[in-house]
Amino acid sequence: MSVEVEAVSFGYGATRVLEDVSLSVRQGEFFAFLGPSGSGKTTLLRLIAGFGTPDQGRIVIGGRDMTRTPPWSRNVGLVFQNYALWPHMTVGQNVAFGLERRGVGRAERDRKVRAALDLVGLVHLIDRRPAQLSGGQQQRVAIARTLAIEPEVLLLDEPLSNLDAALRAGVRQELVALQRRLGLTTILVTHDQEEANAAADRMAVLDGGKVLQVGPPAELYDRPVNRFVAGFLGTANLIEGEVSGGIFRAGRAVLPLAEPAADGPATLALRPQSLRLARVAEPGALPARVLRAEFLGGHLRYTLDLDGLTLIAEESHQRGRAPLAPGEAIQLVVDPRQVSVI
DSSP: OOEEEEEEEEEETTEEEEEEEEEEEOTTOEEEEEOOTTSSHHHHHHHHHTSSOOSEEEEEETTEEOTTOOGGGTOEEEEOTTOOOOTTSOHHHHHHHHHHHTTOOHHHHHHHHHHHHHHTTOGGGTTOOGGGSOHHHHHHHHHHHHHHTOOSEEEEESTTTTSOHHHHHHHHHHHHHHHHHHTOEEEEEESOHHHHHHHOSEEEEEETTEEEEEEOHHHHHHSOSSHHHHHHSSOOEEEEEEEETTEEEETTEEEEOSSOOOSEEEEEEEOGGGEEEESSOOTTOEEEEEEEEEEOSSEEEEEEEETTEEEEEEEEOOTTOOOOOTTOEEEEEEOGGGOEEO
């Protein structure tokens, strides 16, 4: 099912949480709501699930207006951040809970429980209790419980945030593979941009109850529409300056632009990995000086001074190559195709 959010606003008294939000989630798409705490992303997900009614606007699921339809009549499945498993029930009983509430017969219920657990690879744990499971296994049980009711839309409220980093990556990969296999329209809420980038076909960046930009992750990363999106999606050098005749100037730093930009004051966004560090002078390179060097495992991060501008640059770590030292002179080479003017 597709999901349409049409000019939705919502608040608690005088406090506005969502303001005129509109977006479309396509059938079979893995979509993410990405934003900091308080951006409105979880509230929007709960409105889609039916746990609240917009002050204005509509929620349309599969072409049907569901704005005032109760949650139990929407056939959407919601996976909570804290798993919400019954501790006194076995895995099988937890997965069967929603089916029992819907009056599904015993034989059909048992079949659907085993099918859902098979999807997440946990049939062999059907008789265990939640306390006997790892965090990743508990999260997969919560997903199986939701899939057992065969929802038309799957809603995920920060489902991986309670897992450690290594386990989170593995469960995320399993979740994406499962979604692809089922072709189930899925909406993920997260504040973790890596999680959204890795899982989503498209995503919406929210801040202050508004949708700032919607698109594929790489598009938002490469072409942010404003300073917030540029800074929230990874590290970005944001440089204030002036555009004139296809040239960006900030102090004595001059950078050519590969794409048209209107003349006048502008902010330039430049990702750290787009700054190439040259040990010897090259035509068009900009002289800079190293202020600080940080070893981050797979790469080195340098804080640089470029004629009064402080920039962050990164390069991959190579065994045997000494890092640049604070105070050392360096040349910066900028590919104009990697520059965004916002």
